Amino acid sequence: MRIKTILLASLASGMMFSCETVEKAKSSEVEETGIALPDFIKKFDNTGEFAYPVDKFGDIEVIRYKIPSWENLTLKQKKYAYYLTMAGYSGREIIYDQNYRHNLAIKRALEKVYSDYKGDRENEDFQNMTTYLKRIWFANGIHHHYSNEKFKPNFSQDFLETAMKTVGTILNDEAKKAIFDPEFDVKKVNLSKDVDLVKASAVNFYSPELTEKEVETYYKSIIDKNNPTPVEYGLNSKLVKHDDGTIHENTYKVGGMYDKAITEIVGWLSKAVTAAENEKQAHALELLIEYYRTGDLKIWSEYNIAWVSATDGDIDYINSFIEVYNDPLGYSGSFETVVELKDFKMTDIMSVVSENVQWFEDNAPLMANHKKKEVKGVTYKVVDAAGEAGDASPSTPIGVNLPNANWIRTQHGSKSVSLGNIISAYDEAGGSGILTEFAHDKEEIELAKAHGKTAGKMHTALHEVVGHASGQLNPGVGTPKETLKNYASTLEEARADLVGLYYIMDKKLVDLGLIETLDVGKSEYDGYIRNGMMTQLSRLDLGAEIEEAHMRNRQLVASWAFEKGAEDNVISKVVRDGKTYFEVNDYEKLRDLFGKLLMEIQRIKSEGDYVAGRDLVENYGVKVDQAIHAEVLARVKPLNIQPYRGFVNPKICTIKNEDGEITDFKIEYQNFDEQMLEYANRFAYLPEYN
Ligand SMILES: [Zn+2]
Numbered sequence: 001m002r003i004k005t006i007l008l009a010s011l012a013s014g015m016m017f018s019c020e021t022v023e024k025a026k027s028s029e030v031e032e033t034g035i036a037l038p039d040f041i042k043k044f045d046n047t048g049e050f051a052y053p054v055d056k057f058g059d060i061e062v063i064r065y066k067i068p069s070w071e072n073l074t075l076k077q078k079k080y081a082y083y084l085t086m087a088g089y090s091g092r093e094i095i096y097d098q099n100y101r102h103n104l105a106i107k108r109a110l111e112k113v114y115s116d117y118k119g120d121r122e123n124e125d126f127q128n129m130t131t132y133l134k135r136i137w138f139a140n141g142i143h144h145h146y147s148n149e150k151f152k153p154n155f156s157q158d159f160l161e162t163a164m165k166t167v168g169t170i171l172n173d174e175a176k177k178a179i180f181d182p183e184f185d186v187k188k189v190n191l192s193k194d195v196d197l198v199k200a201s202a203v204n205f206y207s208p209e210l211t212e213k214e215v216e217t218y219y220k221s222i223i224d225k226n227n228p229t230p231v232e233y234g235l236n237s238k239l240v241k242h243d244d245g246t247i248h249e250n251t252y253k254v255g256g257m258y259d260k261a262i263t264e265i266v267g268w269l270s271k272a273v274t275a276a277e278n279e280k281q282a283h284a285l286e287l288l289i290e291y292y293r294t295g296d297l298k299i300w301s302e303y304n305i306a307w308v309s310a311t312d313g314d315i316d317y318i319n320s321f322i323e324v325y326n327d328p329l330g331y332s333g334s335f336e337t338v339v340e341l342k343d344f345k346m347t348d349i350m351s352v353v354s355e356n357v358q359w360f361e362d363n364a365p366l367m368a369n370h371k372k373k374e375v376k377g378v379t380y381k382v383v384d385a386a387g388e389a390g391d392a393s394p395s396t397p398i399g400v401n402l403p404n405a406n407w408i409r410t411q412h413g414s415k416s417v418s419l420g421n422i423i424s425a426y427d428e429a430g431g432s433g434i435l436t437e438f439a440h441d442k443e444e445i446e447l448a449k450a451h452g453k454t455a456g457k458m459h460t461a462l463h464e465v466v467g468h469a470s471g472q473l474n475p476g477v478g479t480p481k482e483t484l485k486n487y488a489s490t491l492e493e494a495r496a497d498l499v500g501l502y503y504i505m506d507k508k509l510v511d512l513g514l515i516e517t518l519d520v521g522k523s524e525y526d527g528y529i530r531n532g533m534m535t536q537l538s539r540l541d542l543g544a545e546i547e548e549a550h551m552r553n554r555q556l557v558a559s560w561a562f563e564k565g566a567e568d569n570v571i572s573k574v575v576r577d578g579k580t581y582f583e584v585n586d587y588e589k590l591r592d593l594f595g596k597l598l599m600e601i602q603r604i605k606s607e608g609d610y611v612a613g614r615d616l617v618e619n620y621g622v623k624v625d626q627a628i629h630a631e632v633l634a635r636v637k638p639l640n641i642q643p644y645r646g647f648v649n650p651k652i653c654t655i656k657n658e659d660g661e662i663t664d665f666k667i668e669y670q671n672f673d674e675q676m677l678e679y680a681n682r683f684a685y686l687p688e689y690n
């Protein structure tokens with residue numbers, strides 16, 4: 001399960017392109033062996049200042065992220081993480097082919113033109129082709145990563161034909177049709193009613209002759225519904241129909257479909273085994289390798305059980321065919337990798353909060369009978385992504401909860417992580433545009449700049465570890481899903497948020513050494529009100545109501561506190577030069593209000609009071625003030641924030657001694673076309689058609 005942002009050749013030859021540095025035994029001189037990129041490619045200047053924003057095109061912004069935890073790792077751990085990222089990059093072409101059968105051919109032809117074209121690069125056709133290619137890189141194919149619609153080429157077929165001729169590359173007629181015929185293979189995944197889902201979807205999980213009915217009949221014939229521990233049927237295969245009418249699975253494995261890329265993946269995973277942090281990790285990796293070699297889905301199940309129980313260590317990863325969102329029928333998995341490092345700082349914060357979770361419960365503003373006598377903090381893992389590939393890149397999840405097989409989750413548990421460095425890169429790349437536009441005054445901006453990041457992390461820790469663990473149901477009351485129904489998740493998120501808001505202004509946090517000053521709490525209050533009353537509306541179309549649970553809960557909490565505090569002027573609504581601002585005047589009183597609302601929502605949950613829960617959500621969380629919404633949209637527009645964002649990976653470079661042994665690593669940053677062309681050369685293992 002993926003948590004998305006609510007915003008919207010051989011091992012040896014692979015090594016040649018690495019940014020490896022050879023450490024001279026007797027001098028500190030270093031030597032770079034980079035990949036040869038065309039002269040016009042601007043490399044990111046790693047000697048200058050780091051910058052998050054990378055590139056903007058279409059409806060996309062590309063940004064960078066850092067790996068703050070990297071420096072906490074030992075050399076052996078760094079090697080482990082490095083091998084795992086390389087295993088991921090080695091499979092990155094698979095997703096192009098899975099998304100659409102012509103993607104690799106089109107991508108390579110356009111990359112060749114982009115790299116070698118000697119004509120006028122300022123020419124409109126060339127510029128538009130560049131944008132088209134960047135959109136392909138971002139979406140891993142010619143269909144939009146989110147809307148699934150095919151991209152419109154704003155360049156002519158004549159231009160492309162001529163350009164391809166001059167650089168010595170060709171495309172077959174159907175691939176050209178795929179680019180230029182707006183009626184052909186229009187949608188990557190089509191989930192409309194009344195269509196043949198398989199025929200109407202351009203994804204490459206089924207050969208074009210197959211119909212939805214044939215696919216369903218095939219799977220019906222092999223799936224044993226009575227098996228309590230079923231394999232994930234079809235997860236690692238493409239279904240094809242042969243000339244004689246029979247239907248077969250082409251399995252993704254060594255010696256099968258995607259052989260060359262998977263062989264590379266296995267090579268890097270084998271290296272990773274030697275650097276694993278512990279036995280359990282090594283054992284899981286060996287099973288993954290075995291699965292890639294055999295394609296046996298029973299081994300995939302065994303691997304998942306081993307992986308989910310390998311909880312020790314600072315490094316984890318996902319690597320394989322996992323999520324089935326891109327298959328209209330939900331069988332075949334898209335290749336993806338995320339390598340995850342423990343967020344050491346956040347883990348420390350969490351453990352302090354966790355050790356004190358009973359204190360938080362005992363001192364919570366709840367009715368005595370709604371408090372837990374013995375509360376256990378919820379474990380919540382924040383990690384740093386160290387490299388992403390396949391379906392997880394450049395557009396990335398912000399959290400991952402796996403494995404997907406229900407019986408494994410029930411019997412063996414699951415791992416849930418939130419990608420902390422990705423989330424903070426999103427925040428930082430936005431720059432201070434939104435803050436400056438919507439903050440009431442300079443003081444508020446300064447407070448946010450000084451403490452906003454800590455405040456966000458602290459609030460998340462309290463929300464997850466204490467908030468979701470707090471409180472108890474009255475005897476005989478059903479689960480919130482049964483009693484509060486469709487309002488359960490909004491109210492649960494509101495309750496957890498309120499626990500966080502209540503305690504982030506508590507001196508206890510200072511005493512525990514978690515924060516230095518209550519200014520952290522103040523900046524969280526400012527930000528929460530600003531977001532709940534105004535800025536989050538920028539994600540919504542004018543006229544729409546709020547649907548998403550977190551957005552509902554934030555507006556509920558903010559607008560309830562605004563209304564209830566009106567008499568005491570706790571929060572004031574200020575209109576200046578036609579612009580609206582919300583200013584918190586009394587943080588202590590606001591804290592009391594948060595405590596009161598927390599008590600009420602806990603009561604609603606403990607008693608299963610559907611009517612009160614429904615009224616709170618409907619009255620405060622759903623409807624949008626149309627005038628404010630229009631104003632927010634108008635104020636956000638000039639800030640030029642793109643609807644979709646994604647990432648280039650940091651480049652993990654090896655430093656080697658004269659014997660070729662890795663002695664250290666260094667992290668470099670890249671530009672978008674720099675990284676995409678480098679990957680295209682370095683990890684080109686597949687034929688154009690698979
Ligand atoms: Zn939550």
